[in-house]
Amino acid sequence: MSADAGIVIEKGISPEVMGIDLGGTAIKLGRFSPDGKCHHSLSVETPQPATPAAVLGVMVDAIEQLDPDGKCVAIGVGTPGPVDTGSRVAKVAINLAGWEDVPLADWLEDKTGKPTILANDANCAGLGEAWLGAGRQFDNLIVLTLGTGVGGAIILNGELFMGRTGAAGELGLITLDLYGPECHSGNRGSLEQFVSVQAIRRRTGQEPEELGHMAKAGNRQALQFWETYGHQLGAGLASLIYVLTPEAIIIGGGICASAEFFLPATLAEIERRVLPVCRPGLQLLTAQLGNQAGIAGAAKLAWQVVGAKG
Missing domain, CATH: 3.30.420.40 (ATPase, nucleotide binding domain)
Structure with missing residues (x-):
């Protein structure tokens, strides 16, 4: 299957994406299939102070822990603040130290090799409720x-x-x-x-x-x-x-x-x-989704990157 973003998924492999909800106290992650099923989830503490470099390191470690086989084909991230029009840069992250114009999508793509998209965390929660809730x-x-x-x-x-x-x-x-x-x-x-x-x-x-x-x-x-x-x-x-x-x-x-x-x-x-x-x-x-809405919505964004229909 060839995706809109140029991603190729091999036949016989069931693809998944990762949704991430970045919060001031915790970072929540989940692996989702196109039908919205969350196969695995994980929550880790947000480092304090939550500088961009510290958060990136914890996030990359958590991604590797949740997806050791590299099965996920894209990543969506909800951040506590507005992002740029290209969904690449966290313009400001409320309650996180030193966050201003942070190119988080580029950083994660560089570290993981997976296409990444950002959105405001409330937008992700809303998209999660619209998709699965x-x-x-x-x-x-x-x-x-x-x-x-x-x-x-x-x-x-x-x-x-x-x-x-x-x-x-x-x-x-x-x-x-x-x-x-x-x-x-x-x-x-x-x-x-x-x-x-x-x-x-x-x-x-x-x-x-x-x-x-x-x-x-x-x-x-x-x-x-x-x-x-x-x-x-x-x-x-x-x-x-x-x-x-x-x-x-x-x-x-x-x-x-x-x-x-x-x-x-x-x-x-x-x-x-x-x-x-x-x-x-x-x-x-x-x-209906409670605190899982954010990771679900972030995953839906990731599916949009892939071009798959959830």
Whole structure:
């Protein structure tokens, strides 16, 4: 089989690719076949300080450990920050020391001999959900991850949309309140400043998990908090729906453990704010892949490099 990128896979050999999720505390890796099955996975600690050279060394060692026979034909990597339009350079990697314009794809190709592609980690998580998770029935969807920050991904006509510069899909940075709290991006009142873990801590002095347990126990204040949270999330999503008119919105991230307490309010807010003609059949779903979404999406990118259809 001859691939679009010039890769040749010998007959009789079942090809695999590797998906890698580079995080501030751990690097997760997985080997995937074209049907999306993960045959082997591995997690290693991110070196501290996480300089580019140190991360490269650990990543190469982990790749050799996970694929000692060299069966993988391409590598996809999700990085915690934007990449360039060619999906070759990590422009910035949030929470990693010294990362600015790092040509990680070139470095990995030089060390492994395998074609490599990069994408933002939230984009990879979204692509993973679109390929193997809650979004696999849809061609047009939004994936929003609610965690320490708020990440996102846009899938249009079955393809990851990265925009002209490769930095599209920063859904958590849309403005919700003109005079709201300052955001690390330089914005004020961004959606992230209302629905992230850090925002919840700032507003309540408590952890989302604690508020979830309180809500399960019937605590009135916790239930009221989650209802307000749901309305704020819905208001932010309303703006995105008007622009993208997706078939589905998938909500992921750790805060989703309390989805039962805020998603009804989120849906009600969407229905209140968005014209029915702009949301026909819209589904609001929770993510299915958990912390495996990133490596799955990175693997899907790698299959696109190979030219195989997953």
